[in-house]
Amino acid sequence: MAKAKTLGGLQLSGKLGDTLVFVRYGDEMIVRMAPSPRKKDSWSSKQQSQRVRFRAVTWHYRWYKETVVVPIWNLSATVRHTGFNLFVQANMPAFDQTGKVSDYSLLHFSTGPVPLPQNLTVERNPENPAQVQFRWSTNRLSQAEMASDKLMVFAYNPGYKSPLNTGASRADGVASLDLPTDWGDRQLHLYLYFQRADGSAYSNDRYFTV
Structure with missing residues (x-):
């Protein structure tokens, strides 16, 4: 008027x-x-793709918030970057413009200062495909490595959101894990990392597929 x-x-x-x-x-x-409200179709294709990817990784965050982000990523939070910020930033590259995971090797579930061991390997038990075996070097541990550090495994599965505890320590050098029987012998995306025995610190994860 x-x-x-x-x-x-x-x-x-x-x-x-x-x-x-x-x-x-x-x-x-x-x-x-007079300025008019920005219409949805005024976003460029690049901006729309970025919004789709962000929504996808935000859902990813919400799904793993209590089991992964709070206990692990929040430990690496700073004044400028929250655990949410760090998790989203680390996982954004894994999603394509449609919001789907395009590269499983770019997903991350753990971060931190604990070192990973040398010569870490993963393979299925040839006699039992439902069992996965892990091996790593145990000689010459550095000052940052503790013999009591625990090997943890995150097996990416849309219906499963908790890390798996192998029950093995860094000093063991070997571990095995029996997977849920309903997972069968299909391809698995595994993310291995170590945690302090008291849960006070974690390592970055390393991706394997078997």
């Missing part, structure tokens, strides 16, 4: 249609277009 006032001159101000108008007697006329 526009308002007009006449007291020794003309004064008009307000909105006329999509135009904001302000006229003062003796001054120049000032006219500018």
